[in-house]
Each structure stands twice: as structure tokens, then as C-alpha cells.
Amino acid sequence: MILLDVGNTRAHLSVDGVVEHLPVDEAIARYHARHVHYINVNPHHADALSAIASWHDLDGDLHLPGDYPTMGVDRRAVCLAHAEGIFIDAGSAITVDKVIKGRYQGGFILPGLAAYRRMYTAISPVLDVPLEPVTLDALPTTTQDGVNFGTMAPIIAIINTIRDNLPLYITGGDGQTIARYFDDATHDETLVFQGMQNALKRKNP
Amino acid sequence: MILLDVGNTRAHLSVDGVVEHLPVDEAIARYHARHVHYINVNPHHADALSAIASWHDLDGDLHLPGDYPTMGVDRRAVCLAHAEGIFIDAGSAITVDKVIKGRYQGGFILPGLAAYRRMYTAISPVLDVPLEPVTLDALPTTTQDGVNFGTMAPIIAIINTIRDNLPLYITGGDGQTIARYFDDATHDETLVFQGMQNALKRKNP
Known part of the structure; x- marks a missing residue:
């Protein structure tokens, strides 16, 4: 089975369990004859x-109770990967x-x-x-640390604030950079695919 | 007495206690004959x-124990306004x-x-x-709230994290927007001038 997550710039695929990142055109050229379940956030x-007969848009199957009408399909997919937790997708924007x-409780969007x-x-x-790793245990006293702390510390602080031991x-793409600031984060590049897989299982149990 | 804070885009003045904001050229044209103490972060x-004979650069008089060599003179001025506290200057960048x-303990820089x-x-x-006010008490469930929460909540969270009851x-310029999220913040557009004034008092007690 092929799962495909079309983002704003690239396509992310899970091809029989192996993750690939490709330009969208190349993903189409390579797999148009295969059976593909996809989600897509790029209207273009x-x-x-x-138009591809053997490809199926999973958007309507990603049911996340409590979500809101304009919530991105990729965010819904990530939230369906596990029954509960804080779900962070760190790409061109960072969604939390x-x-x-x-049940979806809400979330927010960081640059x-x-x-x-x-x-x-x-x-x-x-x-x-x-951008370099910076300690969050002490306030910076250089411009470089001040900028790196200013980037990372507010993100980590708000995640901790809303976490509730979940x-x-x-x-x-930047998941590992953020995960480094937590002792107990699970960094997993397949969250979107797991959510899609869970939606498929619910549809065809 | 005139105190002048030359920023990246404009000049901020305290003219006999009244605050004015002017283009730098206009500040020079209007007050070149007066006695002015200034700080300047704009090398241009x-x-x-x-070159103005009656104007005096206060940079060398703003002594902030614990500061670092490349710390901006305007940040040092703000930190000299009161003996202790968290000092936030919310302009084109936000310094905390x-x-x-x-004694300076450190700080960081946000966009x-x-x-x-x-x-x-x-x-x-x-x-x-x-950009609109957003409640930080509940997680957002719309894109607009998600963006506004994503802007403000991390800033407020990191300030609270480092605050230590100070x-x-x-x-x-954006001071009031940020102050609104605290019960007990002092919003004061004269912090830089107070710091400059305190430095002058120390120099000529």
C-alpha cells in the first residue's frame, strides 16, 4: 500500500512502509499505476x-471529533496517529x-x-x-544565544504550558530540532501516515 | 533638557519631559541648537x-554591570530605568x-x-x-485564533517562565499590546529616557 501526503512544497510517501520525499510530479509519474491513498493541502x-483513477483522496475519511471546519487535513491526520497527546508538526509552519x-481540544500555529x-x-x-542548540536553563548574554533562545525558548515554554502530562x-522536517529540548518526546516522521492508516482501519475494519 | 533615542527608523525624544517621535533629520533640524543627550543604534x-557641538553621546555613560560587549545601547538604557525587573522593549524586535x-542577568530577542x-x-x-486579542486560557479552535495564540502565547509563556516574581x-510601540496579557505589568513609554536620566544622575550627582 502507498500512503501519500502532499504538502505545500513536496510529496511525502510511505511506500510499503518505506518513507520517501519527492517532488509531486515525480510522485505522480512513479506511482500513478499503483493503489494510493492520499491527502493534499496544495490546491494547485x-x-x-x-484525475488518477487508482488514487483515493482520504480527506473525507479523517474524522477527528472536536475539530473545526477549516482545519488542515494534514493536521487532522497527525492528530489521528495516537488516541491522545500533544502533536507537533514542525515544517514551514509549526502546528501544535x-x-x-x-477528541480534539484545540491547537495553534507557530512560524x-x-x-x-x-x-x-x-x-x-x-x-x-x-540556528544552533542553546541551553534554556540560563538566560543568554550574547546576541547569538539571545536569538537562538528567542527562537526556541518561547516554543518550548508554550508547549510545556499546555502539555498537562500528555x-x-x-x-x-524540524521535528528532531524541537524534540531535542524534551526528555520524553517521541520523534516520529511517520505520524501523518499512522493517522491515515488509522482512518483506513476504521473505515475498513 | 532633551533626551534623544535614535532607533533604526525614527527618533524618539523627551523634550523637557514631553515625548515626541520624529524622523531623525527633523529632530536634528529642530533641536540642533539645544543641549541634547542622545543614544543611537543606527550607524548611518x-x-x-x-558633528553637532551641543549634542552629547551617552553611550559610554550607560554602565550596566553584567552586560555584554555588543549589547545594544537602547537595551542598556531600558535596563537602567529601575533597579530590578524584567524589561521588555517591543519594537521591530522584542527584547526581554x-x-x-x-546587575544584568541576561536576556533574549524575539521578532x-x-x-x-x-x-x-x-x-x-x-x-x-x-492581529487581534486572543484568550490564552483555552486552546484555539479556529485558524485566526490559532495564529494569534501562536503569536502571543509563546511570548507570554517565556516571560512568565523567567519572571521570578520580578x-x-x-x-x-507594541508595548501596550503585550502589557494587556499581564495583570501587573507597568507599560511606560519613557523607560529608555528614565535609564538615560539615571545614567546622567550617576555621572553628575
Whole structure:
């Protein structure tokens, strides 16, 4: 089975359990003859994807009780990976969502780590420093640490504030960078696929 | 007496106790014959300012024990306004600094609120929502609240995390927007000037 998650820039696939990242066109060229379950957040690709006879849009099958009408399908998929937890998807934006006993509790959207970098650089060349690990145990006393702390510490602080001892699941391109700041986070690049798989199991038990 | 704080875009003045905001050129044209104590973070204006005979650069007089060599002169000025506290200057960047018994403890730099807006908009048109007050007591369940919570809640969370029951002083163009999220913050647009004034008093007691 192939699961496909079409993002704003690339396609993420689970091909018989192996994860691949491809340009969308290449994913179509390579797998158009296979049976594919997909989700898609990029309206530009909607027609091309739905035109493929053996591909099935899972959007309508991703039922997350308590969600809201415009909630992105990829966020719903991540939230369906486990029955409860804080779910973080750290890509071009960072989404943070809370699920308790299968019910969505709410969540929020942060800029992605790359967006923070661009933002600091645009404010002042002095703030154009590389993203590097920074200790959150002491207040910084250099500009570089001050920028890195300013990027990471507020993100970690708000996650801790809303956590309520729930398990913490982190996925996305910057998932590992964020997971490093927690003792007990589960970093898992397959969260979206697990959510899609769970939706399929519910549909065809 | 005139106190002048030259920022990256504008000049902020305290003219005999009345605050004014002017383009730098206009501040020079209007007050070049007066006795002015200034600080300046904009290298483009350095020569023009130092060329005025009756104007005095206060940079070297702003002694903040525990500070670091490249710490901006405006941040040092804010930290000298009171003997201790958390000092927040919310402008194009948001600086958060901690001072205990007159000694600098460290601090960090966040993007300014306008930068957050630009950042969300650049990530996706869906995230182009107006900055509006949002409750931090419950997790959002709409995109607009999710973006506004994502902007404000991490900032408030990290300030609370490092606060240690210290008084909270907030200044800068977005100071009021941030102060609204605290029961006990002091919003004061004259913090920089108070710091400059305190430095002058120490120099000429």
C-alpha cells in the first residue's frame, strides 16, 4: 500500500512502509499505476491528483471529533496517529495540537524555524545568526544565544504550558530540532501516515 | 533638557519631559541648537549626530554591570530605568532582559509583532489574519485564533517562565499590546529616557 501526503512544497510517501520525499510530479509519474491513498493541502495539485483513477483522496475519511471546519487535513491526520497527546508538526509552519481520548481540544500555529531565521535577518543584519542548540536553563548574554533562545525558548515554554502530562509526539522536517529540548518526546516522521492508516482501519475494519 | 533615542527608523525624544517621535533629520533640524543627550543604534546617523557641538553621546555613560560587549545601547538604557525587573522593549524586535539589584542577568530577542504578521503571511495566505486579542486560557479552535495564540502565547509563556516574581516593565510601540496579557505589568513609554536620566544622575550627582 502507498500512503501519500502532499504538502505545500513536496510529496511525502510511505511506500510499503518505506518513507520517501519527492517532488509531486515525480510522485505522480512513479506511482500513478499503483493503489494510493492520499491527502493534499496544495490546491494547485488537486485536479491532477483526483484525475488518477487508482488514487483515493482520504480527506473525507479523517474524522477527528472536536475539530473545526477549516482545519488542515494534514493536521487532522497527525492528530489521528495516537488516541491522545500533544502533536507537533514542525515544517514551514509549526502546528501544535492537543487530543484527549480521541477528541480534539484545540491547537495553534507557530512560524516554522526557517521563517524565524528569515525574520531575524530582515529585522537587522546583527540578528543574522545560525540556528544552533542553546541551553534554556540560563538566560543568554550574547546576541547569538539571545536569538537562538528567542527562537526556541518561547516554543518550548508554550508547549510545556499546555502539555498537562500528555505524551508528546513530534514530526516534520524540524521535528528532531524541537524534540531535542524534551526528555520524553517521541520523534516520529511517520505520524501523518499512522493517522491515515488509522482512518483506513476504521473505515475498513 | 532633551533626551534623544535614535532607533533604526525614527527618533524618539523627551523634550523637557514631553515625548515626541520624529524622523531623525527633523529632530536634528529642530533641536540642533539645544543641549541634547542622545543614544543611537543606527550607524548611518552616527557622523551627523556626533558633528553637532551641543549634542552629547551617552553611550559610554550607560554602565550596566553584567552586560555584554555588543549589547545594544537602547537595551542598556531600558535596563537602567529601575533597579530590578524584567524589561521588555517591543519594537521591530522584542527584547526581554532581566536585572536583579542593578546587575544584568541576561536576556533574549524575539521578532517584533509586525515581523510575526509578515512571517505568517509569507508561509501561507491562509495564515494572513489580523492581529487581534486572543484568550490564552483555552486552546484555539479556529485558524485566526490559532495564529494569534501562536503569536502571543509563546511570548507570554517565556516571560512568565523567567519572571521570578520580578516587576515587569514594558515599553516600545507594541508595548501596550503585550502589557494587556499581564495583570501587573507597568507599560511606560519613557523607560529608555528614565535609564538615560539615571545614567546622567550617576555621572553628575
